[in-house]
Amino acid sequence: MKNKLHVIVVLFLNSGLFQTSPAQPSPDLFLIDDYDYKTFYRIARSPVNKMNKFAAWEKAAPEVKTVLIKSTLDSSEQKALFYNSGTARKKPLLLALHSWSEDYIQHFSIPYGIFAVKNDWVLIHPDYRGAFTNPMSTLSEYAVADILDALEYARKNADIDQSRIYVTGFSGGGMATLIMAGRYPHLFSAAAAWVPIYDLVQWYGTTKNAKHNYSRHITNSCGGAPIAGSKAHAECLKRSVSSYLKNARKTNLPIYIATGVKDEFVPPSHSIQAFNDLADKTDRISAEDIRYIDKKRRLPTHLKGEFFDSLFTDAGLRLIFERKSEKVILKIFDGTHDVIYNAGLYWLSNQKRKTR
Numbered sequence: 001m002k003n004k005l006h007v008i009v010v011l012f013l014n015s016g017l018f019q020t021s022p023a024q025p026s027p028d029l030f031l032i033d034d035y036d037y038k039t040f041y042r043i044a045r046s047p048v049n050k051m052n053k054f055a056a057w058e059k060a061a062p063e064v065k066t067v068l069i070k071s072t073l074d075s076s077e078q079k080a081l082f083y084n085s086g087t088a089r090k091k092p093l094l095l096a097l098h099s100w101s102e103d104y105i106q107h108f109s110i111p112y113g114i115f116a117v118k119n120d121w122v123l124i125h126p127d128y129r130g131a132f133t134n135p136m137s138t139l140s141e142y143a144v145a146d147i148l149d150a151l152e153y154a155r156k157n158a159d160i161d162q163s164r165i166y167v168t169g170f171s172g173g174g175m176a177t178l179i180m181a182g183r184y185p186h187l188f189s190a191a192a193a194w195v196p197i198y199d200l201v202q203w204y205g206t207t208k209n210a211k212h213n214y215s216r217h218i219t220n221s222c223g224g225a226p227i228a229g230s231k232a233h234a235e236c237l238k239r240s241v242s243s244y245l246k247n248a249r250k251t252n253l254p255i256y257i258a259t260g261v262k263d264e265f266v267p268p269s270h271s272i273q274a275f276n277d278l279a280d281k282t283d284r285i286s287a288e289d290i291r292y293i294d295k296k297r298r299l300p301t302h303l304k305g306e307f308f309d310s311l312f313t314d315a316g317l318r319l320i321f322e323r324k325s326e327k328v329i330l331k332i333f334d335g336t337h338d339v340i341y342n343a344g345l346y347w348l349s350n351q352k353r354k355t356r
Contacts, residue, residue: 028119029119029346029349030115030118030119031115031311031342031345031346032111032114032115032118032341032342032345034114036048037060037110037111037114037341038111038314038315038340038341038342039315039316039317039338039339039340039341040108040170040337040338040339041336041338042315043107043108043110043111044108048060048107048110049107051107053105053106053107054105056107056110057081057105057110057113060110060113060114061083061110061113061114061116061117063083063085063113063117064081064082064083064113064116064117064123064125065081065082065083066079066080066081066082066104066105067079067080067081067082067153068080069126069146069149069150069153070149071142071145071146071149072145072148072149073141073142073145074142078126078127078128078129078146078149078150079104079126079127080104080124080125080126080127080150080153081104081105081109081113081123081124081125082122082123082124082125082153082154082157083113083116083117083121083122083123084122084154084157084158085117085120087120088159089120089159090159090160090161091120091121091122091158091159091160091161091164092119092121092122092160092161092164092165092166092349093121093122093123093124093151093154093155093158093160093161093164093165093166094112094115094116094121094122094123094124094166094168094345094348095124095125095126095147095150095151095154095165095166095167095168095180095188096109096112096123096124096125096167096168096169096173097125097126097128097147097167097168097169097172097173097176097177097180098125098127098128098169098172098173099169099170099171099172099173100131100132100171100172100173100175100197100214100217101131101132101133101172102131102172103127103130103131104125104126104127104128104130108170108339109125111341111345112125112168112341112345113125115341115345119349122154122158122160124150124151124153124154125150126146126147126149126150127146128143128144128146128147128150128176129142129143129146131217132172132217132221133217133220133221134220134221135220135221135222135223137221138200138217138218138221138222138239139175139176139179139239140221140239143176144179144180144183147176147180148184148187151165151187162354162355163189163352163353163354163355164189164351164352165187165188165189165355166188166189166190166191166192166348166351167180167181167188167190167191167192168191168192168193168194168344168345168348169193169194169196170193170194170195170196170339171194171195171196171197171265171266171337172197174193174194174195174196174197174257175193175196175197175198175240175241177191177192177193177196178191178193178196178198178241178244178245178255178257178274179239179240179241179244179245181193181245181248181253181255182241182243182244182245182246182247182248183244183247185247185248185250185251185253186251186355186356187355187356188253188353188355189254189351189352189353189354189355190253190254190255190256190347190348190351190353191248191253191254191255191256192255192256192257192258192344192345192347192348193255193256193257193258193271193274194257194258194259194338194339194340194344195258195259195260195263195265195266195270195271195337195338195339196241196257196259196266196270196271196274197240197241197266197270198240198241198242198245198269198270198271198273198274199237199240199241199242199270199273200218200222200226200236200237200239200240201226201233201236201237201240202269202270203218203266203270204218204219204225204226204236206267208225214265218236219232221235221239222235222236222239223235241274242273242277245274245277245278246277246278248278249277249278249326249327249328252326252327252353253327253353254327254328254351254353255278255327255328255329256328256329256331256344256347256348257271257274257275257328257329257330257331258271258330258331258332258333258339258340258343258344259271259272259330259331259332259333260317260332260333260334260335260336260337260338261293261297261298261299261320261321261332261333261334261335262297262334262335262336263335263336263337264297264336264337265336265337266337267294268290268293268294268332269290269291269293269294271330271332272285272290272293272330273290275323275325275328275330278325278326278327278328279323279325279326279328279330280325280326283323283324283325283326284325285303285323289303299320299321299332303321304320304321305321307319307320307321307322309322309331309343311340311342311343311346312331312333312340312343314342315340315342315343317333317334317335317338317340318333318334318335319331319332319333319334320332320333320334329347331343
């Protein structure tokens with residue numbers, strides 16, 4: 001069934017409560033209606049996540065196929081998922097980027113495939129050297145080149161609406177999304193990043209004593225622990241959003257950033273710092289407030305207000321904060337390390353900007 005939604009957002013600002021005009025979704029836009037595919041955690045807890053990855057994709061979106069793309073850097077054959085219906089019309093292009101520990105066939109990108117097929121969008125979902133565990137991956141120059149190669153492959157093999165080229169991802173894919181937005185803002189009409197890692201040096205400090213292996217992945221990727229003044233430190237910064245994102249502000253690229261206030265994998269500070277890089281000085285969130293949110297896993301009293309987004313509510317995650325500034329929007333929800341697919345995709349679908 002076609003989903004027709006009216007999204008109403010209420011903003012609490014210093015001068016009081018304001019209600020924005022509800023955005024009108026296209027009558028032709030189909031949103032994801034399967035319960036299991038609306039958020040990351042729903043997929044993680046569903047029977048789908050226990051299936052073989054290829055079988056899961058074949059069941060949910062059999063039209064999406066694997067393609068091989070020759071690397072412009074080392075001539076290796078790099079895999080990607082690709083969908084193009086071949087219909088005679090110019091189509092939006094969705095470049096979706098997999099998360100930190102995954103690859104091009106991850107279960108958690110199936111919603112992008114479902115959405116692309118339902119809406120006759122073109123989808124490209126590159127491997128970009130797989131999980132972020134080694135020097136060739138983790139947004140190395142090879143990985144970045146693979147993303148650019150995948151984008152070019154889609155543009156050459158489908159009839160693309162050049163004003164509707166979107167990039168999105170979550171976690172490591174959110175990091176990749178913001179790096180591409182910062183380094184190549186002219187290539188995209190809009191970007192949506194969920195729970196992104198903003199700075200690898202910071203994240204190493206957060207994860208080095210944790211039970212999981214993310215800190216080891218960082219040292220493996222960057223050539224050691226990122227101690228100040230070391231080559232590994234410089235390499236981590238070279239692969240970090242913090243080194244590039246401010247470039248996007250000059251180009252007016254619309255960027256959507258969302259994080260869970262209780263995220264213990266990637267602290268909310270990463271998303272908030274990304275927002276601050278793009279926001280007007282008067283709209284930035286203070287360092288004191290950022291530290292409070294990371295430590296307490298809740299908002300300070302003066303940032304609390306009444307916020308509502310029906311797509312967050314529909315996914316069972318309450319929106320607790322929203323701020324818009326320049327061309328960036330930050331959303332904080334009452335949840336952990338998660339993504340609400342419909343919310344990001346719906347927002348992207350409403351953005352138009354000519355690319356080069």
